[in-house]
Amino acid sequence: MKNSTKNTRKNDLKQTRNVIARQTLPRRALGAPPLPTKGTNLYQTNDDIANDYDHLTPPNYPIAYKARKWFFCGLQLFIDESVLVPRFETEELVNVIASIAKQSHYAGVRRTTDPHILDLCTGSGCIAVALAVSLRAKAKQSRPQITASDISADALKVARKNARAHKVKIKFIQSDLFNNSSFCNLQSAFDVIVCNPPYIKTAEIGKFDKSILHEPALALDGGADGLEFYRRIIADAPKYIAPGGLLFFEVGDKAQALDVKTLLQTAGFCDITITGNHIVHCKTAL
Numbered sequence: 001m002k003n004s005t006k007n008t009r010k011n012d013l014k015q016t017r018n019v020i021a022r023q024t025l026p027r028r029a030l031g032a033p034p035l036p037t038k039g040t041n042l043y044q045t046n047d048d049i050a051n052d053y054d055h056l057t058p059p060n061y062p063i064a065y066k067a068r069k070w071f072f073c074g075l076q077l078f079i080d081e082s083v084l085v086p087r088f089e090t091e092e093l094v095n096v097i098a099s100i101a102k103q104s105h106y107a108g109v110r111r112t113t114d115p116h117i118l119d120l121c122t123g124s125g126c127i128a129v130a131l132a133v134s135l136r137a138k139a140k141q142s143r144p145q146i147t148a149s150d151i152s153a154d155a156l157k158v159a160r161k162n163a164r165a166h167k168v169k170i171k172f173i174q175s176d177l178f179n180n181s182s183f184c185n186l187q188s189a190f191d192v193i194v195c196n197p198p199y200i201k202t203a204e205i206g207k208f209d210k211s212i213l214h215e216p217a218l219a220l221d222g223g224a225d226g227l228e229f230y231r232r233i234i235a236d237a238p239k240y241i242a243p244g245g246l247l248f249f250e251v252g253d254k255a256q257a258l259d260v261k262t263l264l265q266t267a268g269f270c271d272i273t274i275t276g277n278h279i280v281h282c283k284t285a286l
Contacts, residue, residue, distance in 0.1 A: 046071045060210040073130040077162045082154035083124040084219045089278040090196055093250050094127055096279055097194060098134045100246070114143050118240070120177060120195040120233065122148035123219055125159025125170070127194060132168035147190075149173040149180070152218060177229070178236045190241050196250035197229035198222045226252065230260050234267045241284050248281040 049067045057066040064070035064085040070077055072086040073094055079085060097117075119128040128148040135144040148170050150156050156172050163170045173182050199222040205212070212220065222228055230249065237247055247269065251257045254277045261280060264272050269282040 061214055062211050065214065072124075072126040073134075075126075075130060075133060075166060077124055077126055077129070078158060078165065079124055080158060081214065082152060082216060083158050084215050086124060086126040090127065090250055091130075092276060093194065093196065093248060093279050094130045094134070096275055096281065097131060097192065097248055114145060115191040116145040116147070116189055116242075117192045117194065118190045119146065119148040120193065121197050121219070121229070122150045122159050122172075123152075123155050123196075125162045127196065128159065128170050129162050129166055129168055131194075132163070132170055133166055136168060145171070147171045147173065147186075149175045149177075151176045152216070155216075155219075177232055178240060183240060187239050188242050190245060192246045192248065193233075193237055193241050194248040195229070195233055197233065199226050199229070199250075199252045199256060201226040225259075226256060227259055227263065230263055234263050234269075238267075238284060243284060245284050246281060247284070248279065250278055251280055253277055 049069060049071070050063050053063050053067040057063050062085050064079045065081050068078060068080060070079045070085055073091050077086065117128075117131060119125075119131070122128050125148055128146050132144070132146050135146075146168075148159060149172070150159065151174070153174055156174055159170075160172055163172075173180055175183065198218070198220050200208070200220050202221050202224055204226075205217070205220055222230075233249075234247075241247060247264075249260055251260055254274070257274045257277065257280050261272050261274060264280070264282050269284060272280065272282040274280050
């Protein structure tokens with residue numbers, strides 16, 4: 001039985017390495033200075049973390065929680081059980097937004113040198129922090145403003161810690177999406193709204209890899225059809241996004257992307273694009 005458990009752990013680690021091998025984008029891609037070379041006490045990749053903590057981590061328990069650290073877009077973040085472990089797919093979302101941001105200060109949105117970005121359901125702050133680092137490195141005359149919100153006070157503690165660690169200025173708001181009085185003064189304020197919301201169907205959460213059961217249900221449960229948060233955000237986003245502003249979502253798969261596209265079309269959004277299987281973005285009317 002012990003040998004069987006050991007072999008299972010080896011297989012799990014091998015699968016982990018196959019995934020996290022893709023999760024180590026060079027920091028230079030975000031314009032950040034390189035991490036110290038080997039020989040220091042700092043980790044450089046998620047593979048390094050997995051190697052050191054795998055034997056200390058119970059089966060089916062996320063290594064990031066045991067290590068209290070994980071890399072995202074080349075940035076080492078603090079992670080604990082109050083937030084989701086950042087995924088590779090979310091790095092793709094950051095890359096798409098950063099790529100658009102390089103195009104003449106959000107050309108086609110509103111003409112501004114100080115774009116304002118809102119990250120809803122920020123969790124660990126991985127999206128907000130990675131965007132702040134990327135845009136800080138690329139900005140010359142512009143001074144992007146980033147706001148990040150989450151319903152969880154514990155998650156916001158983690159996000160603030162990560163912002164401090166990477167020396168980026170982000171305004172944090174505790175809120176159930178837009179349901180905080182702070183948003184009353186932010187109508188039409190945002191050039192970009194991005195969200196990686198809970199999107200798993202309630203009945204399907206237990207069908208995923210057992211490690212997901214250790215992650216906060218609040219950040220996973222997207223309601224009966226997985227679309228609850230998309231509906232709420234799509235209904236309220238037009239009040240807070242500038243004319244011609246951009247709305248970005250991460251989704252679970254291509255089928256869900258098509259469902260979200262239909263919701264956006266019905267709400268009157270335009271230029272709806274599905275990138276890969278996990279990103280949907282669109283524009284508000286000018």
